[in-house]
Amino acid sequence: METALWWVRNDARLHDNAALVAAAEAEELLPVYVVDPRQYGEQPYGGRDSFDFEKTGAYRARFQRETVADLRAALDAEGSGLLVREGRPDDVLAELAAAVDADAVHYQALPAPEEREAARAVVSTLGDAEVRTEGHWTSTLHHVADLPDGIQGIDDTFTPFRQSVENDSRVREPLPEPSLPPPPDLARLDGGRGAVPTPEELGLEQPEYDDRGVLAFEGGETAGLDRLEAYVWEDDDLREYKRTRNGLLGADYSSKLSPWLAAGCLSPRYVKRDVDRYEAERVANDSTYWLLFELRWRDFMAFQTAKHGGQFFARDGIRQREDIDWADPGTDPTAREQFERWKRGETGIPFVDANVRELNQTGFMSNRGRQNVASFLANSLRIDWRRGAAYFERQLVDYDPGSNYGNWAYVAGVGNDSRNSYFDVVKQARNYDEDGEYVRHWLPELRGVPPAYVHEPWEMDQKEQAAYGVVLGEDYPEPMVDLEASYEEFR
Template sequence: MITVVWFRHDLRVQDQPLLHQAAALGNPVLPLYVLPEHWTQPGPEGINRLGPAKAVFLQECLADLAASLDGLGLTLNTALASPAALLCHWHQGTPLQVVTAEADAPEEQQDINALRTQGITVHEVGTRTLLSSSQLPWEETFPATFSRFRKKVERRGGPQIDGTEGDPRLLPAANPLPLPEWAGSVVAALGAARGNWQRDPQHYFSLSGGEQTARQWLQQYLFEDRHLRHYKTTRNQLIGTGYSSRLSAALAWGCLSVRHVWHAILDYEQQFGGDQHSYWLRFELLWREFFHWSQREYGAEVFRYTGLQLFDHSPLPRLPGNELASRYWQAWCAAETGLPFIDANLKELLATGYLSNRGRQNLASFLVHDLGLDWRRGARWFEHHLVDHDVASNWGNWAYIVGVGHDAQGGRRFSPTRQWWRHDPEAEYVRHWLPVMNGLSRQQILKLHFAHGNEPVWQGYPAAIVSLPESDREVS
């Protein structure tokens, strides 16, 4: 019998409950990462799940994990395949048991169920959340809103998290198992998804993937640069280093555990004193927690057009006809909507695989409330591009902005005019991502923003694809 440690979104060796569980089981260990083959194939709307920046980030995470495991005498096995098919195939020749994380999304649960159906013992371990399944602070009904959730957690003085699990133990290595011929190469698949995409550190702040980088950045962010001292004030900014924590990609791929980050913030508070800023970073981690438990509670309902149906809201906006919808969609994908603030955000996401929270809110609102497109297209597009894509946080936030998730107010429309005016007062962000705007004053850029229906008005920059409502025509 061997123990397969099946990594998914927990690509680290420090504070790694999967390795501790494997050690407790006592058999030779085979570490495995399977890139699900359907991620590379077009899904609905023709969008797959592996955009170029995301592919690069994942490749870096896997290289880092392989090096760390190597240091422990273990070899990381990788394959492009259906995870359940590969594990069942191996099990026929070599009896195995599997240690893996609790499922987040329904398709992960299906894989785990398929293994059990084939007689494979699967040990599911909580690696992704602050709370464990036995600590959930609600009895029967999942709290419908974030504030109810947060209050329940905080009323219990929590989350109460035990110390994190430290260094990995030395484990006996299993002999490698041969890959079936139908399994593909992860390196080749990620290389193909990457295409010509290059990270450009001169051009913007960005972090590479992997546990080492993530740990270094956490240390720098909290204890060397001490960016946390201004977090609550700066977290809505759009440009620069340290305005927010930039921990999302490391958390999404599990290069850091959320419990480790939580403890690091507590250490910071111990050293420098807790304040509204350090509290607010923990507050945001509770948002992540909320969406994770919501995802587990509602499963596939999260992906429905009509969402969770928790509140009795007015119907979703009418979808535009096919021709118009296709024109809007093409403009969106090319970052050519003709609204400079929207296009700047789209450009940033395409170039980096990252976007500020403010930028994400504005894009989601614009796609749904101004273009009237099916919100799931936008969510899938984010899923393709974001290096920090996390099923629960992405789909949960989209549904929230549409008004079909946990927002009791029935959705949020952000005025692209006022948002730009307020959060980019010198038009620095717009000019950074749209250099064609260099040399234009802020008022001139605003004119372009309102130029719906006209011919291209500035060096080929397109006219706005939609006319904004009258209420959006004033700025102060």
């Protein structure tokens, strides 16, 4: 009788899951989720010029806990179950494999170096114990084996990549949910079924939902499928996606699928199948195409991490730029003060501050906000972009290594773009928050400021400040930098 372990990683779902399908071919199956302590608390960034940062914040910790609880309920309903253990995956899986006399361990293969190193340790340790291991690619729209030129042949610019996969690759059909065999006798295992620690047990504050947020993100496959159903079918929002995707307020200006995609609660191939059906049954337009375009951008960043490895996360990036004099908050007091103000949303630049406060209060920020917030830190302040990206890693409920660090490097001019460019924050704010509704939503101290000044309160004289109820330097900060001067210096 063959016994298999399914090591659950960022693939906490029953639908379209190659690792689960393969593991379910055994006569006995033990699904296992491992809480790795290296993912929590203060951890080193790694590599040259490393620094320490808080790795996982309260919003993502809560989302992960909900995700595991939902997976456990789904497995229980199928006559299976889920074991949760804390420790290094190689140690935990080796111990469990020995305890149940496992023949094989199936797991999700991931592209980023940290995740690949964890898998290598598991493969090595179980190999010494003569336990078979098999990785399965389950996280992207296009399978890694279907790339026209393989990982190393991927162009470092998105457009050629997109054209190659659109023209010369395919998107595989989602796999059906398998019938699950029973688990082995768990009476011989110590520790019971186990549970994911609460945020408090991880040393984090229990986050409370802020009703100013765009959506109450709940972890798990059930919630992810519900969100897809609501956005595409019930509310029929997909037909307007391209026009509304740069919105800032409300649940439905964009799909908001990223947290469930990042945690693996939702398969991108399943999303594409819904888009294909929507095009057949309702409408095919630039919005339906653009959602798939964004999934391919996500693929691009995932495959770039696999191609470039650690260099993708290095300060000089894949362009290996050593011509930028990055300020280091670890050694430069001015940069440290600026970075702390940036993290608190107290830069004195309303569009930056509103977006950062939304992130701090909800674990989410729009794509438009992320680009502007990143550009301000990296291009106007010239603070080491990795510091900002690491802060996003901690705060974001939808953190994904490739998408987060790849997009930060892109904006900072060290990643997948040959151009040096920046975001004019005030111009962007006027384009996407014309009347200042978003800024006032998150910066109540500016609620009385009219649209003419809400994005540039420093343009008000003292009489106007008094009339509108905000005194700069008292009610709201003075700007920490002259934006126009910073753009001129950048140019």
